[in-house]
Amino acid sequence: MYKEICKKYSPDKDNLIYILHDIQDTHPQHYISEEAVEVIAEYLGVPANHIYGVITFYSMYSTSPRGRNIIRLCESPPCYIKGSENILRKMKIMLGVETGGTSKDGLFTLELCACLGVCGNAPVMMVNNDVYGDLTEDKVEEIVEKIRRGN
Amino acid sequence: MSLKRIDLLICCGSGCVSAGALKIKERFHEVLNEKGISNEINIIETGCMGPCDYGPVMVIYPEGIFYKAVTPEDVSEIVENHFIKGRPVQRLMLHDEEKTFAAQKDVPFYQKQVKVALENCGYIDPESLDEYIATGGYEALGTVLTTMTPQQAIDVIKESGLRGRGGGGFPTHAKWQMVHDAKSDEKYIICNGDEGDPGAFMDRSILEGDPHRILEGMMIAAYAIGATSGFFYIRAEYPLAIKRIKHAIEQAKAMGLMGESVFDSKFSFDAEVRTGAGAFVCGEETALIHSIEGMRGNPSPKPPYPSTSGLWGKPTVVNNVETFANVPSIFVKGAKWFASMGTELSKGTKVFALTGDIRNTGLVEVPMGITLRELIFDVGGGIIGGRKFKAVQLGGPSGGCLTIEHLDVGVDYESLKARGAMMGSGGVIVMNDQNCMVNIAKYFMDFCVDESCGKCSPCRIGLKQMYDILERIVHGYGKIGDIEELQRLGEAVSRLSLCGLGQSAPNPVLSTIRYFRDEYEAHIRDHSCSTKVCLALMHFDIDKDNCIGCSLCARKCPVNCITGSREEKYTIHQLDCVKCGNCQDVCPVKAVNRVPGMHPEEKTKRDTLKKQHPHED
Ligand SMILES: Cc1cc2nc3c(=O)[nH]c(=O)nc-3n(C[C@H](O)[C@H](O)[C@H](O)COP(=O)(O)O)c2cc1C
Ligand code: SF4
Ligand code: SF4
Numbered sequence: 134m135y136k137e138i139c140k141k142y143s144p145d146k147d148n149l150i151y152i153l154h155d156i157q158d159t160h161p162q163h164y165i166s167e168e169a170v171e172v173i174a175e176y177l178g179v180p181a182n183h184i185y186g187v188i189t190f191y192s193m194y195s196t197s198p199r200g201r202n203i204i205r206l207c208e209s210p211p212c213y214i215k216g217s218e219n220i221l222r223k224m225k226i227m228l229g230v231e232t233g234g235t236s237k238d239g240l241f242t243l244e245l246c247a248c249l250g251v252c253g254n255a256p257v258m259m260v261n262n263d264v265y266g267d268l269t270e271d272k273v274e275e276i277v278e279k280i281r282r283g284n
Numbered sequence: 285m286s287l288k289r290i291d292l293l294i295c296c297g298s299g300c301v302s303a304g305a306l307k308i309k310e311r312f313h314e315v316l317n318e319k320g321i322s323n324e325i326n327i328i329e330t331g332c333m334g335p336c337d338y339g340p341v342m343v344i345y346p347e348g349i350f351y352k353a354v355t356p357e358d359v360s361e362i363v364e365n366h367f368i369k370g371r372p373v374q375r376l377m378l379h380d381e382e383k384t385f386a387a388q389k390d391v392p393f394y395q396k397q398v399k400v401a402l403e404n405c406g407y408i409d410p411e412s413l414d415e416y417i418a419t420g421g422y423e424a425l426g427t428v429l430t431t432m433t434p435q436q437a438i439d440v441i442k443e444s445g446l447r448g449r450g451g452g453g454f455p456t457h458a459k460w461q462m463v464h465d466a467k468s469d470e471k472y473i474i475c476n477g478d479e480g481d482p483g484a485f486m487d488r489s490i491l492e493g494d495p496h497r498i499l500e501g502m503m504i505a506a507y508a509i510g511a512t513s514g515f516f517y518i519r520a521e522y523p524l525a526i527k528r529i530k531h532a533i534e535q536a537k538a539m540g541l542m543g544e545s546v547f548d549s550k551f552s553f554d555a556e557v558r559t560g561a562g563a564f565v566c567g568e569e570t571a572l573i574h575s576i577e578g579m580r581g582n583p584s585p586k587p588p589y590p591s592t593s594g595l596w597g598k599p600t601v602v603n604n605v606e607t608f609a610n611v612p613s614i615f616v617k618g619a620k621w622f623a624s625m626g627t628e629l630s631k632g633t634k635v636f637a638l639t640g641d642i643r644n645t646g647l648v649e650v651p652m653g654i655t656l657r658e659l660i661f662d663v664g665g666g667i668i669g670g671r672k673f674k675a676v677q678l679g680g681p682s683g684g685c686l687t688i689e690h691l692d693v694g695v696d697y698e699s700l701k702a703r704g705a706m707m708g709s710g711g712v713i714v715m716n717d718q719n720c721m722v723n724i725a726k727y728f729m730d731f732c733v734d735e736s737c738g739k740c741s742p743c744r745i746g747l748k749q750m751y752d753i754l755e756r757i758v759h760g761y762g763k764i765g766d767i768e769e770l771q772r773l774g775e776a777v778s779r780l781s782l783c784g785l786g787q788s789a790p791n792p793v794l795s796t797i798r799y800f801r802d803e804y805e806a807h808i809r810d811h812s813c814s815t816k817v818c819l820a821l822m823h824f825d826i827d828k829d830n831c832i833g834c835s836l837c838a839r840k841c842p843v844n845c846i847t848g849s850r851e852e853k854y855t856i857h858q859l860d861c862v863k864c865g866n867c868q869d870v871c872p873v874k875a876v877n878r879v880p881g882m883h884p885e886e887k888t889k890r891d892t893l894k895k896q897h898p899h900e901d
């Protein structure tokens with residue numbers, strides 16, 4: 134499977150970031166496994182440690198399994214000023230996790246991130262590729278419930 | 285295309301989408317079909333219209349009626365009353381205490397704005413090349429390619445006085461000239477759409493709302509410097525912007541506006557989109573170049589500058605999204621027209637993203653030199669919720685905080701720099717009197733510690749030390765001398781760091797010390813946070829006179845530290861309190877207060893502990 138994803142891109146080193154994105158997005162647990170790194174290393178002809186160097190540099194990549202849905206809550210100042218701390222507290226209770234943790238049912242991983250560029254509607258979070266703004270404690274509850282039911 | 289009776293422009297910028305704009309659009313389609321009038325109404329998805337906080341917003345032509353905060357439930361009413369009966373819905377219009385503003389052009393938010401880079405954003409369908417061309421799009425490119433030499437094009441930019449909108453304000457023509465003059469078989473042009481500054485979303489909005497404009501600006505630059513390929517570097521957090529630019533590239537290619545011999549000239553050009561993966565430092569140009577090359581996005585020392593050795597070692601121009609967005613207008617309306625706006629050294633307009641405790645959060649474009657007061661109070665509508673203005677943070681983590689005494693400062697590159705702030709990319713974070721400046725400084729420092737690439741030790745270690753000191757202060761363990769230590773470290777980190785991140789990261793701390801020193805002192809010396817934000821430096825107290833003895837607080841306290849009875853009223857045992865705030869939330873008569881300052885009992889306990897363990901801090 135990893136091999137096939139790699140083949141969508143020409144074997145140039147500058148495609149590494151896209152291959153990593155693609156592999157992570159396609160994996161149901163949204164991470165890049167050791168095995169995947171070996172496959173990419175062979176395909177691009179670069180050492181595995183170069184690939185790990187890149188993975189650890191960029192905050193969006195993960196080398197350990199995560200939940201089916203990735204929640205990224207913005208913790209930058211404009212969102213903080215508008216109360217992102219309360220949203221975080223609520224989320225932790227609701228999902229029963231600490232920051233970075235995955236809920237028991239494997240459905241959600243809760244992460245913090247830097248500004249998502251939707252600060253006009255702070256506080257903001259991104260669930261997978263969808264942005265939700267003007268968050269309130271009630272609203273996050275609704276959003277999480279809806280995704281839960283959808284799964 | 286048949287002519288329609290009504291144009292319905294729905295804002296589908298990211299802000300409005302996050303507030304549910306797509307659902308509204310679907311609903312309109314449904315209702316119009318039900319009523320059988322979908323052939324009379326043109327539904328157009330636009331980019332950001334500006335007042336994101338009022339989202340989802342829409343404008344309905346021919347009258348230009350502006351509706352805000354529309355919900356799916358409102359749609360039937362709009363169709364029934366406005367579209368069928370011709371009676372616009374008052375309820376959804378914007379109003380202040382006295383007046384209702386029916387038309388978009390009358391809304392106060394737009395009054396002082398002058399739109400150049402945002403000219404089409406919110407007015408056209410960003411996915412339609414025809415609409416872009418109908419507003420005069422690609423006219424500038426045609427003129428440049430068919431009537432000017434590259435040097436003449438650079439001279440026009442020089443005359444306009446355009447400076448880079450990505451932060452530094454470097455003269456655009458000078459950068460172009462260097463690469464134009466460089467001898468090389470291959471040159472590159474890069475559009476910097478990384479936009480990582482907290483509180484900034486102008487580049488995203490322009491990319492999403494008017495992608496062809498950026499493409500056109502980039503092609504003019506490419507022609508001027510002699511590049512035949514270009515790259516858009518857009519952060520992965522902006523999927524819609526990526527999609528729109530890719531779409532625009534395809535359309536331009538299909539139209540022959542890109543590719544071999546554009547406008548039958550000798551100019552050929554191709555562009556690609558590259559994305560990041562979540563690293564703020566990749567907005568720095570050398571780091572960005574490394575990231576495009578598929579490596580860690582570490583900055584490298586300059587010189588060599590990208591203009592001599594950039595992407596794959598070739599001469600490269602890196603320009604910001606908004607910089608490119610200004611270029612087509614300069615060629616259509618003239619360098620003189622552009623230079624007539626703004627100040628002596630800062631020409632033209634600037635797009636700002638207003639955020640924080642301001643009434644109109646959103647995207648605005650104003651002439652350079654406008655005062656902070658006009659920007660915050662006239663355009664931004666002032667502070668929300670009847671609170672007082674306290675500070676404004678300009679320029680993201682590389683900028684600084686200004687205060688009430690600076691409200692009449694004109695917003696241009698030099699004026700802001702002279703006062704310890706910065707234009708930066710245009711993020712304007714407004715704060716009311718409920719914000720603790722020490723805590724805000726800590727938040728910015730936290731951001732920079734997280735985002736430092738770690739390549740050089742002053743930035744990696746120095747920023748962490750500064751963060752630790754701030755963390756100590758807000759937890760009530762500040763020491764005399766901490767302020768001086770922060771200043772010393774801050775100056776060292778600024779001086780010794782390799783790239784702009786480290787060089788400017790101490791600014792928020794240094795500027796808050798400069799203008800809010802008393803707040804730092806109160807935290808350290810008096811163990812008090814006057815805004816009651818820093819939990820360690822405030823306490824909860826029950827006002828016995830107001831308490832009705834209902835016991836709700838005691839029942840909600842997770843550590844059972846509230847005792848009392850109906851007669852005696854209730855008391856908090858301070859030493860056990862974990863400051864969760866539950867008691868304050870549930871008290872029906874608001875008898876629970878936040879009081880600035882550490883409670884005396886807690887202070888005594890800390891002092892005793894300190895005496896017993898003098899080495900622990
Ligand atoms: C840490 C850091 C982050 C930066 N981020 C951005 C950014 O997100 N967008 C941008 O256009 N410029 C950013 N810059 C500035 C760029 O390095 C560069 O100066 C700019 O893209 C040049 O374009 P301009 O001349 O059109 O302003 C950043 C600089 C530093 C030091
Ligand atoms: S100043 Fe900071 S971000 Fe810049 S190169 Fe040095 S360590 Fe990296
Ligand atoms: S703040 Fe929380 S812990 Fe403290 S008294 Fe109130 S309810 Fe109890």
Ligand code: FES
Pocket residue numbers: 207208209210211212213247248249250251252255256257482483484
């Ligand atoms: S600060 Fe949260 S989205 Fe920008």
Ligand code: FES
Pocket residue numbers: 253295296297298299300301331332333334335336337339340341646647
């Ligand atoms: S996104 Fe709709 S007004 Fe900004």
